[in-house]
Amino acid sequence: VNNAKVIFKDVDASNGVIHVIDHVLMPPTQNLVQLAQSNPDLSTLVAAVVQAGAVGLLESDGPFTVFAPTNMAFQNALAALGYSALVDVPNDALLNILAYHLIGARVFSYNLSDGLMPQTVQGGTVTISLNGGAKVKGNGNSTASNIVAVDILATNGVVHVIDQVLLP
Numbered sequence: 001v002n003n004a005k006v007i008f009k010d011v012d013a014s015n016g017v018i019h020v021i022d023h024v025l026m027p028p029t030q031n032l033v034q035l036a037q038s039n040p041d042l043s044t045l046v047a048a049v050v051q052a053g054a055v056g057l058l059e060s061d062g063p064f065t066v067f068a069p070t071n072m073a074f075q076n077a078l079a080a081l082g083y084s085a086l087v088d089v090p091n092d093a094l095l096n097i098l099a100y101h102l103i104g105a106r107v108f109s110y111n112l113s114d115g116l117m118p119q120t121v122q123g124g125t126v127t128i129s130l131n132g133g134a135k136v137k138g139n140g141n142s143t144a145s146n147i148v149a150v151d152i153l154a155t156n157g158v159v160h161v162i163d164q165v166l167l168p
Contacts, residue, residue, distance in 0.1 A: 028153040032058045032066055035154045042161070044074040047086055052095040058102075062156035065103040065118075067126070067136055069165045073145070077165035096122055100138060100168045106158050109134065109150035124168045136160075140167030 004021035011018040028035075033055055036042040045068055049055055058064070069077070074086065083089050099122035107118060116128040127144075129135040135144035145164030152159040 032154045044071045063106040064157035065107040067101045138166030
């Protein structure tokens with residue numbers, strides 16, 4: 001649970017069940033933008049959000065779920081799409097792709113199920129697969145992206161880090 005290890009589980013109490021963990025859980029203190037800015041492997045995502053003018057949306061109340069591509073995922077996508085740099089991507093296309101990584105609700109890893117197709121803020125859907133590990137696939141992708149880190153909490157949502165940019 002949020003990097004805390006469960007030491008004892010399923011301890012019955014008169015009004016519920018207790019799971020003992022090895023450290024205190026702290027509530028999130030950063031919004032989605034601040035959280036991404038604090039992770040060096042998401043710097044290209046932050047640059048894309050700034051370039052597309054989407055900072056205000058990701059700082060709003062939400063709640064949101066962000067499938068956050070790593071820097072390497074962006075580098076691979078740019079090359080595959082024929083762009084030499086992020087600044088070469090037209091802002092409307094970039095905003096469309098970014099909105100495709102955003103769900104207008106908190107979706108934690110335990111909410112993911114095989115075949116789930118949540119609707120994105122962009123209007124399309126992505127497809128969740130749990131066979132061989134958690135994956136998410138965009139309609140424009142030939143293969144699914146691995147979800148490499150889950151349930152990173154922000155004050156206005158949750159982040160799942162992925163290794164491929166999702167294409168609508």
